[in-house]
Amino acid sequence: MESYKIFFEKLNLINKKYNLINSQKEDFNIFSILRNEYDEVNLHSKFIVELLKNKNYGKKFIEIFLEKLEIQVFNYENINVFSEYSKGINGRIDILLEFSKGKEKKAIIIENKIYAEDQIGQLNRYYYSMINKNYSNDELEIVYLTLDGSEPNEESIKGLTKEEKEKIIIISYKENIIEWIDVCIKEVAEVPIIRETLIQYKNLLKKITGKEERKLINEIEELVLSNNEYLKMIYKIDDVLREIKIDLQFKFWKKLEEKLNEIAVKRKMSLENKLEFPNFQYSIDLIKNYPKKKFFGLMYFIKEIENRGKLYLRIEVEDRVYYGFRIIDNNGKSNFNMIDDYLEKEFKELNFTRTNWWLGLKYISSFENLNEFIDFKYFNENLAILLNNDKKLEKLVKHISEDIEDTLDYLKLS
Known part of the structure; x- marks a missing residue:
């Protein structure tokens, strides 16, 4: 344990050095x-x-x-x-x-x-x-x-x-x-x-x-290769980091589900958790297999649409997390949304993207930085720190739920 402590103290010193260097850089872009x-x-x-x-x-x-x-x-x-x-x-x-x-x-x-x-x-x-x-x-x-x-x-x-x-x-x-x-x-x-x-x-x-973090990575590499004990630690840390990412992503989905269930009750929507691919609900097993397994999340039934099928609100992850709306026809198919003109004008006004699988979809940004998206593939340190902080996570799911509610109001749904 003492070796681990020394190693992480050295890592922390390197990180602080580059934080100081970066803080002095001009970041105007x-x-x-x-x-x-x-x-x-x-x-x-x-x-x-x-x-x-x-x-x-x-x-x-x-x-x-x-x-x-x-x-x-x-x-x-x-x-x-x-x-x-x-x-x-x-x-x-x-x-x-x-x-x-x-x-x-x-x-x-x-x-x-x-x-x-x-x-x-x-x-x-x-x-x-x-x-x-x-x-x-x-x-x-x-x-x-x-x-x-x-x-x-x-x-x-x-x-x-x-x-x-x-x-x-x-x-x-x-x-x-x-x-x-x-x-x-x-x-x-x-x-x-x-x-x-x-x-x-x-x-x-x-x-x-x-x-842009190449120099930082190179210095950490030099530190690790300077001591075989440090080299052994790095191989263990990789597994630890993977487990952390699994736990934090599960925490996100669980907290988001709690918040959206409140909206669902208020708007008379219902959570669908037994639909087949590509409409899987998130689970710890799917998260453990991510990113090999993608396209899971939360699915809420909104209403039946005559001659079309069922309209759903869906929040999903591929690399980034996004939400949108999808129709599933009476045969269980959902890959025809591109050719359906339902709410087409409204989704264009909202700048939502229309695809075969989506009437309209939108990527979800962080409340701290609207240019930074919730990205579980790259899963940078900013996202990890945000999800690990209960107060910030609460703000994030509030930010997402309010955006979804604003969209539902604009579309006059439920």
Whole structure:
């Protein structure tokens, strides 16, 4: 035990040192001020597209980008860069690059996923929408961009052949985009307005991907490797941390259920806890298997809708926690919500996202920082400290329940 005590005291000293260093840094960031830091469409996709379209440096930024992706493109004459490229019923491609010279052409589809969930056959639909635009397989590239380089799930690639799946290039903000921005900064070193904007964007990416803590991690690594007893401890700590995360997530769901049950009684809604996948109620067993097992939470029956089925309020976790509304038809299916126009206008007004599984959904933010979401995949120290503090947890569930009640009032439900 004495060895553990000494080890943690040393860790604490290192942590305090970096807290002091970080407290003295200038944390002004125009992106954080003007946008949600995790807004993949209105911040990240748009900013990347504007860089690629820049009238003076866009071509160079594209060349660097292609080099980082190891994509070969012929000596093109024309390029079109699109953000939110609409393909009708096939959805919107986050970023699309089209190159051409005479009869030669190439298209790069970039699916940008910060936190939005994959939709059924999403990459398949985008791929074949370009095939229908007379691109051949050899003329198409698919790039899947996430914070940490995660692969698309089976829902997203459903319908693609093995050969087509192998075409997908997996990249991350944490490595590839930061490296790209680094090179772009050097390219515009003598253009202050672009250089400083790129530096701020890079700082934002380091923050949301956790890369800004690299020096702290390196120093802890040196400490651990300096003593084999410390090395043994680290292997045990990993198991301890996992158990802590399980307990804290269970505590969150339990406290949230208590609060929402009060609302349910008042609004004559009923908790559904025996529905099948994808409508599972949370449980300690599901949490223990998270993130391998996802899509569990709380489900409340609101009312029957004539000729449609049953309307539910659902709070759920994939990576982040979100809530929304779902119809389950009389055959038990719930994957048709995208084509149902029920409350469509109202959800657009609320800026809720509509998908096959949701009439509308919204990610849940922390009451302490509206730009920071409840994220059980990354489960950073801020979230752990919040959930471990009973008073703060009470404020969090109050913040969530009030937001849900405001939405129910706006939608005139129950």
